[in-house]
Amino acid sequence: MNVEAVIFDIGNVLIEWQPERHYDRVIGPERRKRMFAAVDLHGMNDLVDQGQNFTDTIYAWAEKYPEWRDEIRMWHDDWISLASPAIPHSVRLMRALRAQCVPVFALTNFGVQNFDYACTIYPFLNEFDRLYVSGRMKTVKPRAEIYERVEADCGIAAESLLFTDDRQDNIAAAQARGWQTHHFDGPDGLAHRLVTEGLLKESEAA
Structure with missing residues (x-):
């Protein structure tokens, strides 16, 4: 056909699309591995992919994990660096x-x-x-x-x-x-x- x-x-x-690579550069591989083990960031992103608000979803997720609040917000604030080049x-x-x-x-x-x-x-x-x-x-x-x-x-x-x-x-x-x-x-x-x-x-x- x-x-x-x-x-x-x-x-x-x-x-x-390599979020882990960006986090490795910014916070280092070891801290990144601990965060990804503790926080389902790709699950969070799936909610955005299904139509939930980009900012609201990520910032709310960050509040659920105070230890990682700043790093989770990077998914939003540094987003274009995650999705590049x-x-x-x-x-x-x-x-x-x-x-x-x-x-x-x-x-x-x-x-x-x-x-x-x-x-x-x-x-x-x-x-x-x-x-x-x-x-x-x-x-x-x-x-x-x-x-x-x-x-x-x-x-x-x-x-x-x-x-x-x-x-x-x-x-x-x-x-x-x-x-x-x-x-x-x-x-x-x-x-x-x-x-x-x-x-x-x-x-x-x-």
Whole structure:
């Protein structure tokens, strides 16, 4: 089946998302490990991804753990440093597809307020043909509902969608819907896949 649209995850596909790396730089690896063992920061972030307010959620979480209050607030106050830098080759691939008139969508677990902020830092986030942000949709990957809603909105058959994501559970959920998938482990692999699918020439995918 020919690919009619390519769907990109954002975190660790178009933008590096490595909170632990930022905390290692700021508070040191040992203190970071203790904090992440004591506080479910990724669980906190999941609430934001499901549509809870970015500031309110993180600041409330910080008050539950006085020992770590300042460090937890860094998730909010230093957020763009957690979500950086962009992955230039991936961005070029997205733009190359659009230049060839291949529809390009985003399907991302991302909060409402922090996504809007990210769009001011990374202009390419405004360039997708369709944008599916979990916080706006109030549901997240890998729940089946979010994939169903993408299909219903874009009107493209599941088997004609090519989805790339760095998380295997998100890929598996898309495969269960009949989507074509690419498990992202770097832009070179994605470039090769896009060339193999006939969506880009090698020179366009460089």
